[in-house]
Amino acid sequence: MNVFQMLIHNTYWNRWILGKESHTYKQAFLGKVFGKIALKKMIKDEKPFDKNIPTSDQFKVKETTADLESEKSEWISLVKEYENYNNPNFAHDFFGKMTKEEIGIFSLQTYRPPFKTIWNILIKPVANTYNNKHCFYMRRPRA
Numbered sequence: 001m002n003v004f005q006m007l008i009h010n011t012y013w014n015r016w017i018l019g020k021e022s023h024t025y026k027q028a029f030l031g032k033v034f035g036k037i038a039l040k041k042m043i044k045d046e047k048p049f050d051k052n053i054p055t056s057d058q059f060k061v062k063e064t065t066a067d068l069e070s071e072k073s074e075w076i077s078l079v080k081e082y083e084n085y086n087n088p089n090f091a092h093d094f095f096g097k098m099t100k101e102e103i104g105i106f107s108l109q110t111y112r113p114p115f116k117t118i119w120n121i122l123i124k125p126v127a128n129t130y131n132n133k134h135c136f137y138m139r140r141p142r143a
Contacts (some may be wrong), residue, residue, distance in 0.1 A: 008069035013059055013110070014078035016019040016101060019087035031094035039095040043105040056093050082107065 001009070015021050027035065042049070082104065091097050098106065 001061070002064060004064060004066040004068065007068065007075055008061045008063060008066055009055075010110075011071055011075045012061075012079060014075065014081075014107075016058075017087065017090060017107065018078060018081055018085070019090060020078075025089055025091040026093065027091055028093055031092070031096055035092070035095040039092075039098065039102060039106070043102060043109065047118040048109050048110070051125055 016023050085100055085103070090103070095106075096101075
């Protein structure tokens, strides 16, 4: 995945979570069986996701070029929208219904390595701003 594909993947993914387009939210059968267990395991600590974890076909990007500045601006604006997140219809295709806290943690961990450079340049400054405002997107549940 190159930088352009990563930006397209992430802007599409955020529009999906935020409910920006008409998406059908349906949990897969295996997700109904194992989804909640897997979700708890994935968000239990600050560890970023491993490289090359599976993704749904809808998020696989085939384009190899894009308008970098336009995608970057859209991605940043979408990340900012998590401050006022409200999509009660959202259900992850594997994990199912998720709380706002789970979505925030899951989203944050998605933006960490393997895109460390992009994280430091694009998302971390925005994330730190919202963390200072106590945005749910950046808040971890207390143990």
